[in-house]
Amino acid sequence: MTSYQDRPWLARLGEAGRAPVRARPSVLQAFRDAVRAAPDRTAVAYFDGRLRYAELDALSDAVAGDLAGHGFRPGDRLAMMLQNTPHFVLALLGAWKAGGVVVPVNPMYKADELARLLRDAEATALVCADHAWRGPLHEAVAGTPVRLVRTARDGDFQTRNDPRVLTPPEPGRRPEPGARDLLAAARGPAVPPALAPPRAGDAALISYTSGTGGPPKGAVNTHGNLCYNAERQRRSHRLPPGSVYFALAPLFHITGMVCELSACFAAAGTLALAHRFEPGVVLDAFAEHRPAYTVGPPTAFVALLSHPGVTRDHFASFRVISSGGAPLPPALVDRFHAETGHRLLGGYGLTECSAPCASVPPGARAPVDPVSGTLAVGVPGPDTVVRILDEAGAEVPFGEPGEIAVRGPMVVPGYWRRPRETALTLPGGELRTGDIGFMDPDGWLYVVDRKKDVINASGFKVWPREVEDVLYTHPAVREAAVVGVPDPYRGETVRAYVSLRPGATAAPEELIGYCRERLAAYKYPRRVDVLPELPKTTSGKILRRELRSRG
Incomplete structure (x- = not known):
């Protein structure tokens, strides 16, 4: 049989898609290149607020200086428990400029869940919403390594205070003891530490798996992992310079982090944020910001199509719309196309793959397997090898199901301080995903289900x-x-x-x-x-x- 490593499907990716991806060493470097190329371009749009690249650079410099000035050292971990707000971008860039590693945290976590994660990551700093800090989180953090807390107000950087998603502002309210307002720190005189830029192999994130298959584990995404996939996204989508990327997926999730934020900076685009997913708010933002790209789970697109105010015009500006994070039903692809004129482009990835390792190329139409009715999730990229393995670890013939295994520049080197799990899941650097799938001779990958399900x-x-x-x-x-x-x-x-x-x-x-x-x-x-x-x-x-x- 033809080996999976022969990659006969590369022809459909086009000349640019077949060439190896030459990415910058880090998303931070991509951001700095964007600052130099387009300092006055809008980097972040948040309701009616705008931050230019030069402004975001200066503010994140001050955040880095504030962190360093309060004992945050290179290699330290900063936990970020935030929705899709400009504070997320500020804290992320500031932590990287200070040489730190970011730990994105789901804002839905309860106090005990947060405390366990902070202890596991040995995080020394935390950024969270001010209203969250005033609740049980304050007491939960006391028993963790965290010694530095910065808070963020939903209403910063904008004036609309949309009650559908934003916590009403409390004028004059001061942060609780032990915390300082992040925006106040960003507007201070702090100078960022003079550090060598991060290398591709340095840790950028500790991304905790969702825990749907057991206790969360921290996957160590390197700067190179993130930037490879960001550049691959940018090159594949071929959007016009300065395009708007709408953050439909949460930035604390690896899909939002890579396919939205990182890819946007790689393209010197504008990142549009709307705090969190609420269908009416998202549709309003589509109409206002006219984005060219977004990615979200199938459930989000179902909710948008079900909203009573949705129209075809809400999607008129898009060039590419992707879906990831969960299986994409063929019926939803057909319904979305009929109602919006766009085909949802599927993809496949995991936290351990730093988002996608296979995707449907723009302009292509993913086939549906005639036997199972499963929609193909895409084809592997030019630097990626996807194999289908039996229980003994041997490749199975095309068309037969087995465990999906992935090797490539996007695969993490391991889990945070879990050598046993790393050895089991990443033998020889190849990710054993735990997903069952098959591949056809044309290179289309089909994901059947989780092995355990x-x-x-x-x-x-x-x-x-x-x-x-x-x-x-x-x-x-x-x-x-x-x-x-x-x-x-x-x-x-x-x-x-x-x-x-x-x-x-x-x-x-x-x-x-x-x-x-x-x-x-x-x-x-x-x-x-x-x-x-x-x-x-x-x-x-x-x-x-x-x-x-x-x-």
Whole structure:
């Protein structure tokens, strides 16, 4: 058979796509190049507020000086628990200019979750929202290595104070004891430390996995990892200079960090922020900022299409719209194209891949596997080798399922202070993803499901994705998730959870019958539960684990 490493699919990427990616050593270097090339261009847009590249450079210099002046040293970890606000960008650049490593934190974390992460990362500094610091976080941080706290106000850098997403401002309110306002620090006279620029192999982030498959682990994304994928995105999308990148995915997630923020700076573009995902706010921002690119999970696009105020014009400015972070149902691709005129471009990646390692090239149309109905997630890039392996670690023939393994410049060197997990998951530097998939002879990669999520019904394997994709074709279904539950006769059986489109109705018996007509007898769900919303992570990934625990 043809080896996966022969990469016969590179022809479809075009001449630029086939050439090796020559990236800068760091996103910080890309930002500095953008400052020199376009100092007066808007770097960050936040509601009605704007920050030029020169302003962002000066403010982040002061943040770096403030950190260094309060004992933050090269190699120290700064935890950032922020939504998509300019403070996130300021703190990120300031930490890198001070030689630090950033630990992005989900703002939805509770106090105990945050404390465990801070202790694991041995973070010495924290930036968080001021209203969060006034709550239980204040006490939780006391037992961690954190000795420096900076707070951020949602209403900074803009004047609209949109109540749909922003916490109402409290004029004159001072930070709680032990903290200082980040913007005040950024407007101070502090001078950044004189440090050598980060090298490609230096740690840039400790990105904690979502924990959907167990306790979160800190993947160490290097500066080179981030900048390689940022440059690959920039080169693939070929957007006009100064294009607007809208941050639909949260910046604390690796997808937002790389595909939005890092790629934007690599292209000297404008990063448009809207605090957090709220469909009406996002659609307003699309109309105002006229972005050329965005990326988000399928659930976000379902929510946008379901909003009563959505129009085709909201998407008129886009050149490329990508989806990642969760499986992309073919039915959603078709619906999105019919209603907006754009095709969602899928991709595949993990935290350990610093976002994508395979994607659908702009202008290409991903095929659907005729047997399983699975939509291809894309093709690997020019510097990337994706292999499909059996249980013994040997390559399987094209078309046969196995574990997806990835090697390339975007793959992390390991997990933070977890040598055992590093050795198991990254043997010889190749990432064993834990995802099951297959590749066709043309190089299209298909992701079937997580290895741990396979359902064993009377000895037959059922992949939840296949059942979910059928449910998504029902006109009433908005979201779907399928899990295996114990069954005294079959061992396991298939159970589905769905939410419905606004105004739609569908009885569980109707949905079961719909699947029975389209799936083998062992695959269709024996029970369907209709819920108002399916549980998700803040990055939009549906939490099968939580559904499974419902019994």
